[in-house]
Amino acid sequence: MPSRDTKPGVLLNRASPPTVLAHAVTAPRSSACPGLLRIVPARDGGICRIKLPGGVLSATQARAIADASTRHANGAAELTNRANLQLRGVRSGHEAALSAALIRAGLGPAAELSSAHATANHPHTTDPTALSCADDVRNVMISPAAGRDPHALIDTTPLCGALLTLLQSDPRFVALSPKFALLLDGGEQLARVDHPHDVWFAASPDEAGVRFVFGLAGCPGSAGATATNSTNASVGEHREANGTGALAAVPPSRVPELVRALLHTFLDLAAADATRMRDLLATRSADALLRHAQRYVDFPLARDASLSHWQRHIAADASLRLGAHAQRDDGTWHVGGQPSLGRIDAATLRQLAALAQQHGNGMLHATPWQSVLLPDIATTAVPAVLAKLSALELACDPAQAITHVIACAGSAGCAKGLADTRSDALRLAECLPAGVDVHLSGCPRSCAAAHRAPYTLLAVAPGRYDLYRRDGRPGFGQCVAPQLTIDEAAALLARLARSTPHA
Known part of the structure; x- marks a missing residue:
């Protein structure tokens, strides 16, 4: 049989019609997930999700997002757990203008990009549904x-x-x-x-x-x-x-x-x-x-x-997203910092873009830990970049408790949230034991984390959470204590961390 090995950049031939089953699903599956054109309503306004190819965006695109978020949303961007960005608080009536601005910045599907530019100027030339599906x-x-x-x-x-x-x-x-x-x-x-x-x-x-x-x-x-x-x-x-x-x-x-x-x-x-x-x-x-x-x-x-028992050749280390670490090429480093709960205001995003252009390659890399990486920093520039990230209030040290806490929008932004998870997460971080990873979820949907964290605080009422510990069973794991306040949760987490230091 002839080989069909293909270079990575070459498109493959599509399956011939007889190969595809006649009863196969072809209609798009309905979804409430936000997208570039599908802006989903929430308690604090619309949500627009921007998918970043490989998690990468240019400094120019970062500035465009900052401008669009200021003009059409709440003036901030949120890093997601799939290395994308989302804008919250999109104002009613601003949805089309926001999507058009992001498309003009080259943040839409590459295969539809030229048509998308036409859409911004001539709305009837491209089917928005097709563009939305390509984005999905x-x-x-x-x-x-x-x-x-x-x-x-x-x-x-x-x-x-x-x-x-x-x-x-x-x-x-x-x-x-x-x-x-x-x-x-x-x-x-x-x-x-x-x-x-x-x-x-x-x-x-x-x-x-x-x-x-x-x-x-x-x-x-x-x-x-x-x-x-x-x-x-x-x-x-x-x-x-x-x-x-x-x-x-x-x-x-x-x-x-x-x-x-x-x-x-x-x-x-x-x-x-x-x-x-x-x-x-x-x-x-x-x-x-x-x-x-x-x-x-x-x-x-x-x-x-x-x-059947295959394993990776090396253990992954999430702490390498923070601080400065040598790259493959001699004399270059990537430098990373994590904004509090993954939220970057427009002014900070613009300054990160300027930093990437001044000391890096003009690109920002979003990470699935809701942090930002600046690659290709010269050795001599590393101290200045770290100092600037710290000045922008991005955590650059894994010893900082805020880098171990994630939270969904909570009741302030989501109608399903039973507690103000973001405010509670910031309070928890002030007294969290070293090295303990905690996820605060306003409801069982677990929007902030696709993985299961070692500990999850699941909201049951304002200021009250059930504490779960991961143990291999489905869901969040074992419920170790119900109806805790944040202070009670912090105290119990400290005791649990002492008894199981690598949990």
Whole structure:
């Protein structure tokens, strides 16, 4: 059989019509997720989510977001747990103007960009629904240090670009849910591998160089958690509870073709109300999905039993998102800081853009820990950049408690929130024990965290929370204490941290 190995930047041929099942879902799945054009109402105004390819935006785009947020929303941008940005408080009647401003800044789907520019000037030339659908599928996560992490096995940025092009160019993929997401792990030490994805690929050493191990509805394996990365301890439990573990491996050149096959397989077999790969795995075995996907590729596709206990070659360390760390190239560093609860006001965003242009490569990298990374900083400039980030009130040291707390919008911004989680999170951070990771959620939907934190405070009333500890069971884990005030929660967390220091 002839080889169809393809360079990462080359589009693959679409499946021929007979290959796609006649009953397959083709209509877009309905969603309440915010998007670039789908601005969703909330208690504090509309929410607009801006998807950043590879988590990257230019200084020019950052300024455009700052200007748009000031003119049309609440004047701030929020970093999300998928390395995107969102604007809250979008004013009624400003929705179309906000979307148009962001599209003009090049923040829309690349495949529709030229048409999108036309839309801003001639609203009837492009179908907004088509543009919104193209925006929805742009869900590929890579390390914020991709291509620069000295521990990486491969630079995933070209492959990420190829996958984004594939997702936007196949019209059938508009039927995927906006939550359907891919993870591309290049083996970086700075990597979010505890965040479940519908399809994940992880680089692994191979005799020929590098191959990508893949699995469905879960997370890559881990070489073990470290004291500096307590969130990574949950990787194994997520893999077993939500996904398949490692199924097989392919060379990098075959990743786009395999992604295409797996997405068509999902759309062929999943019910119309199934939005995630885990929904399909509840009714079909992973082996059945691989057999079905085989019809879309001309290389062997079957479970590799030798990968049943596969693990990453190095443990991920989330603390590397903060402070200064050497890159692969000598004399260059990435410098990172975390704004309080992931919120950046417009003035700060403009100053970050200026800092990236003055000392870096003019780019900002959002991270899935709701922080910001400035890459390609010269050694001599590192102290000045760190000082500026601190002056902007971004935390640059993992010892700072605020870097261990995440919170949703809470009752101040969401009608479903039962407590003011953001105010409570800031208060908790003032007395949180060192190294304890806590997630405050205003309701069971867990919008601020796709992964399960070591500890979760679930709001049950204003100022009152049930405290959960992760233990491998579904949901937040074990409820260890109900109806706690923030002060009571802080005291109990201190006792729990002393008894289980690596929880």
